[in-house]
Amino acid sequence: MTNLPSLHEKAGYVNRMFADIAPRYDLMNRLMTGGQDMRWRVELIKLCDLPPHGKLLDVGTGTGDIAYEALRQHPSVTAIGCDFTFEMMAVGQGKSRRAPVYFAQGDGLRLPFPDHTFDAVTSGFLLRNVVDIDAALSEQRRVTKPGGRVICLETTPPSQTLSGPLVRFHMFRVIPLLGRIISPRGNAYQYLPQSTTVFPEPKEMARKMERAGLKHVFYRKKMLGTVAIHVGTA
Numbered sequence: 001m002t003n004l005p006s007l008h009e010k011a012g013y014v015n016r017m018f019a020d021i022a023p024r025y026d027l028m029n030r031l032m033t034g035g036q037d038m039r040w041r042v043e044l045i046k047l048c049d050l051p052p053h054g055k056l057l058d059v060g061t062g063t064g065d066i067a068y069e070a071l072r073q074h075p076s077v078t079a080i081g082c083d084f085t086f087e088m089m090a091v092g093q094g095k096s097r098r099a100p101v102y103f104a105q106g107d108g109l110r111l112p113f114p115d116h117t118f119d120a121v122t123s124g125f126l127l128r129n130v131v132d133i134d135a136a137l138s139e140q141r142r143v144t145k146p147g148g149r150v151i152c153l154e155t156t157p158p159s160q161t162l163s164g165p166l167v168r169f170h171m172f173r174v175i176p177l178l179g180r181i182i183s184p185r186g187n188a189y190q191y192l193p194q195s196t197t198v199f200p201e202p203k204e205m206a207r208k209m210e211r212a213g214l215k216h217v218f219y220r221k222k223m224l225g226t227v228a229i230h231v232g233t234a
């Protein structure tokens with residue numbers, strides 16, 4: 001088992017890990033979730049309530065799948081994807097023939113955008129990787145226009161319910177095995193399940209969103225409760 005990096009090492013570790021796995025990242029996502037991840041992104045964008053010609057920011061955008069989904073559903077919006085790993089965005093560049101996603105390199109803990117810029121701010125599987133979830137949520141709220149939505153798609157820690165053993169088998173056996181076969185840096189797929197176990201439960205995440213100043217907070221659980229879409233209004 002790979003040990004989780006210390007807080008001090010985490011940002012560098014995460015950045016190098018995603019740079020290494022970037023070429024196989026999309027394929028691994030499809031395989032790990034049986035293609036469900038694309039459905040969650042569709043639902044997430046529907047929840048954004050984007051106005052025509054609105055502006056969307058996707059933080060920790062990786063290869064840009066959430067931002068591309070926004071353009072698919074709302075061709076008139078401007079979609080910006082921000083990430084601190086250049087290699088992930090390079091894979092995402094030009095993935096669709098529709099309007100482009102504008103990629104910007106930046107840290108989710110210090111977003112390079114003025115206050116109240118976006119109609120909606122999204123993130124997918126970002127928060128588990130940052131050193132300070134509260135600071136990341138505050139930043140997302142800061143750059144969202146009042147009344148706009150902040151939406152985070154995240155894994156949830158495996159529960160003690162009946163599905164728990166099945167979920168743990170998938171997370172700790174199947175995913176690392178797939179990672180070793182598919183990806184040049186297979187041990188990344190040991191880090192990913194482990195980081196899920198220390199991530200807050202959905203109820204605690206809802207409290208964090210409220211503490212970040214978001215209102216009307218709610219969440220929807222997906223795939224046996226292993227994933228949740230968290231929604232708040234700035």
Ligand SMILES: C[S@@+](CC[C@H](N)C(=O)[O-])C[C@H]1O[C@@H](n2cnc3c(N)ncnc32)[C@H](O)[C@@H]1O
Pocket residue numbers: 014015018029059060061062063064065066082083084085088106107108109123124125126129130131
């Ligand atoms: C698991 S990937 C998710 C990619 C994409 N959002 C998706 O749904 O597939 C997490 C991404 O978050 C990025 N990331 C992690 N910490 C970050 C930070 N502090 N600032 C910006 N990006 C960060 C990583 O570089 C990586 O591309």
